[in-house]
Amino acid sequence: MARKTYYDTETVFEQPSEELLQSGARETARRARARGQVLEPVVVRGRIIAHSWWGRAWCENLERYADYESRLERGKRYLRTGAVVDLKILPGKVTAKVQGRRKNPYKVEIRISPVNEERLDRIMEMCGSRIGDLDRLLKGDFPEEFKGSFLGEEGLFPTPREIAFGCSCPDWALMCKHVAAVLYGIAVRFDEDPLLFFRLRGIDVDRFVTVTLQNSAEQMLANADVDSPRILRFDGWEGLFGIL
Ligand SMILES: [Zn+2]
Numbered sequence: 001m002a003r004k005t006y007y008d009t010e011t012v013f014e015q016p017s018e019e020l021l022q023s024g025a026r027e028t029a030r031r032a033r034a035r036g037q038v039l040e041p042v043v044v045r046g047r048i049i050a051h052s053w054w055g056r057a058w059c060e061n062l063e064r065y066a067d068y069e070s071r072l073e074r075g076k077r078y079l080r081t082g083a084v085v086d087l088k089i090l091p092g093k094v095t096a097k098v099q100g101r102r103k104n105p106y107k108v109e110i111r112i113s114p115v116n117e118e119r120l121d122r123i124m125e126m127c128g129s130r131i132g133d134l135d136r137l138l139k140g141d142f143p144e145e146f147k148g149s150f151l152g153e154e155g156l157f158p159t160p161r162e163i164a165f166g167c168s169c170p171d172w173a174l175m176c177k178h179v180a181a182v183l184y185g186i187a188v189r190f191d192e193d194p195l196l197f198f199r200l201r202g203i204d205v206d207r208f209v210t211v212t213l214q215n216s217a218e219q220m221l222a223n224a225d226v227d228s229p230r231i232l233r234f235d236g237w238e239g240l241f242g243i244l
Helices: 009-013 018-034 053-062 066-081 117-128 131-138 144-149 177-192 195-200 205-243
Strands: 084-090 093-098 106-112 163-167
Touching (some): 018 066, 053 144, 053 177, 066 177, 084 177, 093 177, 106 177, 163 177, 177 195, 195 205
Antiparallel strands (some): 084 093, 093 106, 106 163
């Protein structure tokens, strides 16, 4: 049998075993601890990656990358195996480390464009009319009625052209399995803390809440204005009865 080279299709498509990835991930965690580094691994409990509706919606949004179907599947497998040994969500970007067949994990960076002001204003206006929902949101539960503000071209979820990514692995594909694993890993993080989503999109949560509350107060005043003539009319009737 001919000796296999890197370019043999069989070799290229051969995937590292779960055992290899897991022992590599453990070794990476041990070395990081020894150096005093803090890694934040993504842990998937069971088969399901995201349990919340917004976490699932994030995964569905990724599937808009139809060209990368096979990469996305491999990415899920990596994530479930525990290969995403570190994932940090920062304003506008995610930095992560993903264990592969090499000793050192690959470095992945995902950049997501901030939501433009106009789009954000519209979303805040919509949320302002749902003030009870805002309270739930701050407690870590996105009301499902917000779904409309996430999906679609004008939503909070990034469209494919608003995401840029890179990985230090030698895979030439635009989206490698490590990037795919991190994209799914973000869903796990959102499940745990939905406000991280605002952070990722460059939205200041305090400002979002303040402006939304202001919008809500303005709407309440506007409603009060509409009601006041009715109150006056009612007073008039009361007076009329007083005379009678
Ligand atoms: Zn990669």
